[in-house]
Amino acid sequence: MSVIETQNLSRVYQDGDSEIHAVDKIDLSVEAGEFTAIIGPSGSGKTTLLNLIGGLDNPTSGTVTVEGKPIHQLKDNELINFRLQHIGFVFQAYNLIPVLSARENVEFIMLLQGQSKQERESRAKELLQAVGLEQQMHKRPSELSGGQQQRVAVARALASKPSFVLADEPTANLDSKSTEDLLDIMHKLNKEEGITFLFSTHDQRVIDRAERLIYVEDGKIKSDEKQ
Amino acid sequence: MLFKIAWRNIWRNKRRSLITLASVAFALFFAIIMRSMQLGTYDQAYSSVINATTGYMQWQGEGFWDKQSLERSFSPDSLTWQQIEQDESVEALLPRLESFALLASDNSDTKPGFLKGIQAPLESKYFKLDEKLLEGSLPSASNNGVMLASGLAENLKIKLGDTLVIIGQGYHGMSANGKYPVVGIADLKNPIANKSTVYLNLQELQYLTGAYNQLTAAVVVPTDPKDLYALKNQLQSYTDTTATDLMTWQEMMPELIEAMEADSAGGLAILFILYLVIGFGIFGTILMLTAERKPEYGILLSIGMSRGRMALSTFMETAFLSLLGIASGSFLALPIAMYYHYNPIELAGDMDAMMEDYGMEPLLPFSLDSSIWLTHGSIMLIISLILSLYSIITIYRLNPVKAMRR
Numbered sequence: 001m002s003v004i005e006t007q008n009l010s011r012v013y014q015d016g017d018s019e020i021h022a023v024d025k026i027d028l029s030v031e032a033g034e035f036t037a038i039i040g041p042s043g044s045g046k047t048t049l050l051n052l053i054g055g056l057d058n059p060t061s062g063t064v065t066v067e068g069k070p071i072h073q074l075k076d077n078e079l080i081n082f083r084l085q086h087i088g089f090v091f092q093a094y095n096l097i098p099v100l101s102a103r104e105n106v107e108f109i110m111l112l113q114g115q116s117k118q119e120r121e122s123r124a125k126e127l128l129q130a131v132g133l134e135q136q137m138h139k140r141p142s143e144l145s146g147g148q149q150q151r152v153a154v155a156r157a158l159a160s161k162p163s164f165v166l167a168d169e170p171t172a173n174l175d176s177k178s179t180e181d182l183l184d185i186m187h188k189l190n191k192e193e194g195i196t197f198l199f200s201t202h203d204q205r206v207i208d209r210a211e212r213l214i215y216v217e218d219g220k221i222k223s224d225e226k227q
Numbered sequence: 228m229l230f231k232i233a234w235r236n237i238w239r240n241k242r243r244s245l246i247t248l249a250s251v252a253f254a255l256f257f258a259i260i261m262r263s264m265q266l267g268t269y270d271q272a273y274s275s276v277i278n279a280t281t282g283y284m285q286w287q288g289e290g291f292w293d294k295q296s297l298e299r300s301f302s303p304d305s306l307t308w309q310q311i312e313q314d315e316s317v318e319a320l321l322p323r324l325e326s327f328a329l330l331a332s333d334n335s336d337t338k339p340g341f342l343k344g345i346q347a348p349l350e351s352k353y354f355k356l357d358e359k360l361l362e363g364s365l366p367s368a369s370n371n372g373v374m375l376a377s378g379l380a381e382n383l384k385i386k387l388g389d390t391l392v393i394i395g396q397g398y399h400g401m402s403a404n405g406k407y408p409v410v411g412i413a414d415l416k417n418p419i420a421n422k423s424t425v426y427l428n429l430q431e432l433q434y435l436t437g438a439y440n441q442l443t444a445a446v447v448v449p450t451d452p453k454d455l456y457a458l459k460n461q462l463q464s465y466t467d468t469t470a471t472d473l474m475t476w477q478e479m480m481p482e483l484i485e486a487m488e489a490d491s492a493g494g495l496a497i498l499f500i501l502y503l504v505i506g507f508g509i510f511g512t513i514l515m516l517t518a519e520r521k522p523e524y525g526i527l528l529s530i531g532m533s534r535g536r537m538a539l540s541t542f543m544e545t546a547f548l549s550l551l552g553i554a555s556g557s558f559l560a561l562p563i564a565m566y567y568h569y570n571p572i573e574l575a576g577d578m579d580a581m582m583e584d585y586g587m588e589p590l591l592p593f594s595l596d597s598s599i600w601l602t603h604g605s606i607m608l609i610i611s612l613i614l615s616l617y618s619i620i621t622i623y624r625l626n627p628v629k630a631m632r633r
Contacts, residue, residue, distance in 0.1 A: 056529055056627050077533060084531025091631070095526040099235035104228065111228050112532055160531070 003164050003196050004030040004053055009062035011048050022048040024219035025062065030198055035190045037199040037210035045219040046200035047168055054087050054166045055079045067163050084112055088157030090167035094149040096141040102128060102152045103137040109159045127155035131185050147178025154185060164196035171203045183209050229536060233543035244548060247512045251552025251607055252559065254505040258498050258603040259560035265494045267568065267594035269487045275588050276483060277476050278354050279417035282446035284455055284475045291443060292474060297326055297398045300441040305470045316458050321349045321446040324432050328395025328403065330425065334384035341423045342393070344432025353448045363387045363411030366428045372410030378421035380412045387412060391425070397436035405435050416588055502610060510614045513545065517618045524622055525630025538619040549611035553604045567593040
């Protein structure tokens, strides 16, 4: 069953008199449990495509369906709630809440979902253990390395038990060791817990580990192959 | 956790938060001290004038206030005296007879004077007349003498035991002339009253002026002087008002209130400017804070935090910061206001003379009225919360993608 499906999806930006087709009539389907990377040069439309799939941006035309729900039709507050319940996000710049500890960052999203304190605490511990940060759970982001922060971001993305995780260039700011560690964790979560991951990247190390590669250029899918 | 985020956010930029907090605290401190001094001075002035002159409220003969003459005195029988005294809102009813006369002594020229016939025990009980006594005793039926205000005694060059000559006009055209021993000299704590007042026993003044069983005022001592208009309506409801008028001190001395209000308006204008300056300071902080946090707001929106919750968190952050400043400013102002409440500033020189011209004691006691703290604390809080609307509006207009791109 498709977790994500786009049909004829386009996003056009106006730049003075000219139009920029950041995403141009893309048809895409992502199945549950996939470990997929969207690749392509800078400015090819990877991030825009991810934003449209994640409901962060509105398409100019076309449809985005997540778990059978046409999210392009949702209102702002419905979209926010949809993201909270169904989508996990990992950003290039980690983007943790600086005033909360690692555990609180992971718990925060569950708090927004209205989960009980006990539930939140035990799942946050479990997730931080899964990403190898049980010893650092009381540290704030500023006390963690980039790799550690990104692992917390992965734990946070999974905390809400999402249908899939969108990761926008998650390794762009990481060194080789941290990248390998992060990919190991995500791959393990994908294999053992069946979590669907969709990356945008031009990092060869991620490309090498991805099981499906979607090559995007000028807003269009140029190739889509499994490896 | 929203509470936790809001609280911790305050301390992300400690220096900036402390500067904002200090500016709120300073503004409030200044506002409280200024208003405490102003209102304390007004209270002092009101109470000085009220105690030394009319009291809070008085029954008078009809039209007496417009033309203060014995011919407009009234008989206490025209009041339901007992019923008024038994009213729960009334502490006491004090009879007075007041007139004007020329005063003379052996050692000076004639001076005009204000004769006040009183029942000394009642005046002492409710207006602390005995505490104003500098030397001698209060006038009574037994000593049959007069008590002079200290300024008047000085002008007449008269001392305790000397004789005061009173030459005046009595009731219904009678002459009112008499010689009285000075039995007491008092400081009335009111410069104008201090220069003119002569106290006599009520019956003695009634005898002197021939206004037997007549009064010019029945002073109402209220249990709570705050709502005099309600008390006035209540008392008038069961008294025949054809022969008498019931007047509050505000009605008798509107010029005093006008003078205070004019002075107060000047103070409020200064405070308005202060609040404006501090308001811009706070707004600067909120502008910077909002600009800095935009990417973070974008992330929070992306991961599913509603705009309402985000706005609440920002609102709480501003409220906490303001409340800290308000608490600091209030606590800083309290000991100073307390000190000067119990040890009023004594004015000297020109200020002293100016206050005396207004008929007030040259003292600046600070007020400890909690409404000053509440009013100005609330103003400061409201200003901050209104300014926090900027962040809230920004959050509601935020596009997460654009915000994160910054």
